[in-house]
Amino acid sequence: MGVSNNITAVLNFIALLCSIPIIASGIWLASKPDNECIHLLRWPVVILGFLILLVSLCGFLGAYWYKETLLAFYLCCMAILIALLLIVLILAFVVTKPDGSYGVPGRGYREYRLDGFSSWLKDHVVDPKSWNKIRACLADTDLTSLLFRHDVVSLQQLVVTVM
Incomplete structure (x- = not known):
């Protein structure tokens, strides 16, 4: 077996082992009580873990025993994965490019308003159906109890309290 196949086999074996905790x-998320935040993540995480397991297994077996069909399947899947990751990355940069921050005179921090973000993000957050999901997700966290406590009077104290 060539050196490149050894490296490919080792890297795919490591990816195979990393897919198990995913x-x-x-x-574990699926076994938790129903929560709006967890509801969005539970099955995509399991599916992603199994896809990583399947692709890394094909890459490992193909590199270890030099099975060209498995290596071809592995390379096609990796090319699709890289393309999808690039698309998600570009979409994230386009949507969040205007960061919504405004300078505050006399302060060392910046103010964030919804008006400064992209129109797609504003429309998505302002949409009542989306906002109800976001509100339900925030209601289940400890952040709401911190916001409504009377001794938290500024944003800086809130950040220090959360950290």
Whole structure:
């Protein structure tokens, strides 16, 4: 077996081992009580873990025993994965490019308003159906109890309290 196949086999074996905690965390999320935030993540995490397991297994077996069909399947899947990751990355930069921050005179921090973000993000957050999901997600966290406490009077104290 060539050196490049050894490297490919080792890297795919490591990816195979890393997929096990991803699958386990997805199953753990699925076993948690129903929560709007977790509801969005539970099955995509399990599916992603199994896809990583399948692709890395094909890459490992193809590189270890030099099975060209498995290596071809592995390379096609990796090319699709890289293209999808690039698309998600570009979309994230386009949507969040205007960061919504405004300078505050006399302060060392910047103010954030919804008006400064992209129109797609504003429309998505302002949409009542989306906002109800966001509100339900925030209601289940400890952040709301911190916001409504009377001794938290400024944003800086809130950040220090959360950290």
